[in-house]
Amino acid sequence: MTAASDNLTLRLLREVLSCPSVTPEDKGCQNLISGFLIDAGFESETICRGKTDNLYCWYGSAGPLFLFAGHTDVVPPGCGWNTDPFAPTEVDGNLVARGAQDMKTSDVCFAAAAKQFVKNFPNFKGRIALLLTSDEEGDGKDGTAFAIEELKKKGIQPDFCIVGEPTCSKELGDTIKNGRRxxxxxxxxxxxxxxxxxxxxxxxxxxxxxxxxxxxxxxxxxxxxxxxxxxxxxxxxxxxxxxxxxxxxxxxxxxxxxxxxxxxxxxxxxxxxxxxxxxxxxxxxxxxxxxxxFPFKTEGKELTGCLEKAISKVQDIKPALSTTGGTSDARFISRWCSEVVEFGPVNNLIHKANESIPLKDIPKLTEIYYQTLVNLFSVSSK
Ligand SMILES: [Zn+2]
CATH class of the missing domain: 3.30.70.360 (Alpha-Beta Plaits)
Structure with a gap:
């Protein structure tokens, strides 16, 4: 990743964090992300129902399908904020905004990683897709579960999936979730x-x-x-x-x-x-x-191995595999895709006032997602 692409990632993240997308509203987040990806040759389709917006963006037409799943909705800000929750503000090396951890940073970092990957390896053997919903924090009826049914009708089935929920406890890279209760x-x-x-x-x-x-x-x-x-x-x-x-x-x-x-x-x-x-x-x-x-445990090891290797390369730590925590959209995806894991930033401030993400973690998370794609599609690193 170059300094110029890191700046573009940060700019997109600021724009997405500025959208007041309290569940189930998307408020333009998905449009910003699809515009960013269409520029790089991705195609996109919206799958909407009720007030919920779902976006499916993809690149490539054959070979193993890697899916990134995320959500653009956030929980209401609540009270106790020192800054406007929908005006991302830099404070002491952190970017403060509702959704900074859960989970607009992962959405944008993955989009940036995927864009860079297809730019560097336009003819890689496989497919990359993103599925974003605006109904993860709500009842989820019109979100990922509904979008999966629509995608199934078109014969789409991912081989590997990362759900970008914030999974780390103290340091970026310390935890991958490979199942849920x-x-x-x-x-x-x-x-x-x-x-x-x-x-x-x-x-x-x-x-x-x-x-x-x-x-x-x-x-x-x-x-x-x-x-x-x-x-x-x-x-x-x-x-x-x-x-x-x-x-x-x-x-x-x-x-x-x-x-x-x-x-x-x-x-x-x-x-x-x-x-x-x-x-x-x-x-x-x-x-x-x-x-x-419903509970699930990912038995496949291929994606998990690629992700572990990427984390070691970028952060020089070995992540723990964990099944703790609440539910996520992985509960729906695990019934559609055989190898699904969750990986995203540190989750110490989710749903709290003054939610923030360390600025230094933004290029690192992007690089981890990028290196995971490099490992998964076995291309030599650029
Ligand atoms: Zn979340």
Missing amino acids: GSCNCRVTIYGEQGHVAYPLKVENPIHTASKIISKLAQTQWDQGCEGFPSTSFQVSNITAGTGAVNIVPGSCSFVFNLRYNPATSGQEIENKANGIIKEFAENSDISWEHSA
């Missing part, structure tokens, strides 16, 4: 018999029943974990009951719990086991489940 939520309402607290024989207290259920669910050992993953975790996130009065046993009690699970367990097994525990204590109850992510 599954996640499901369950909403339960227990019905009892409302009445006066002074007449225990005339009431059936649903809070007492709920507490027995929660206690048993919390003590349950769901599984033993599996290679690279901890055992399944259970947490209650909400509990609601009572009228506010001190002398009424309420008629119902509702609670919500979440389970994060590993690939050794299925969502259905978890659901069956939990339903059994709830029904054991409460015949009269409503239970509803939502499965927001």
Whole structure:
């Protein structure tokens, strides 16, 4: 990468960070990135639904397909900012703006790497594509999941994918995510018999029943974990009951719990086991489940090896492989592409006020993505 191309990357990043693209709005980010790539011979297509914009940009017509997946939407700024969150500002060697870590910097760095790569190796044997969505931080219905279905109809299927979410913990290059846990939520309402607290024989207290259920669910050992993953975790996130009065046993009690699970367990097994525990204590109850992510672990090693080699070259460290953290669009992509990993900048300020990216990491991240393409397509480095 040259100083001139680094300047162009920074200019594009500043423009993209200036777009107030609070989910599910894109506010022109994808247009800026596609314009930058079309200049270098990429083709592009928009796949929109509802308020969501999805962009698919590609170069090359045959051979293995490498996909970069990212999102241009950001979470709302919230309060506590010292600068305008949508006016990127340099402070002490960092570029401060909403989306600086999660994840406009990766989007732009990858676009810059891909542009440089096709300029240096216009006849490489393979294809490079970017899939950007503006609906990752929201419910995701019209985002990557929908775009994948549309791309599948055209026979498009990537062989390798990097999702550019911020994965590093202390230093750029220290962590690659090669899997994620599954996640499901369950909403339960227990019905009892409302009445006066002074007449225990005339009431059936649903809070007492709920507490027995929660206690048993919390003590349950769901599984033993599996290679690279901890055992399944259970947490209650909400509990609601009572009228506010001190002398009424309420008629119902509702609670919500979440389970994060590993690939050794299925969502259905978890659901069956939990339903059994709830029904054991409460015949009269409503239970509803939502499965927001299925777990995955990338078994392929080809892309991971190319990325590790690129990181060692640029940063001189060996990245750790990790499956921790929340969900990302990799949950959809892993069912479409056999080797998907996540790699992006340090994530210590995501969703916080004064989110920022070290300026020095911008050319380094670009170079890591570039060297990954060099390794993957086996061209000799320029
Ligand atoms: Zn993100």
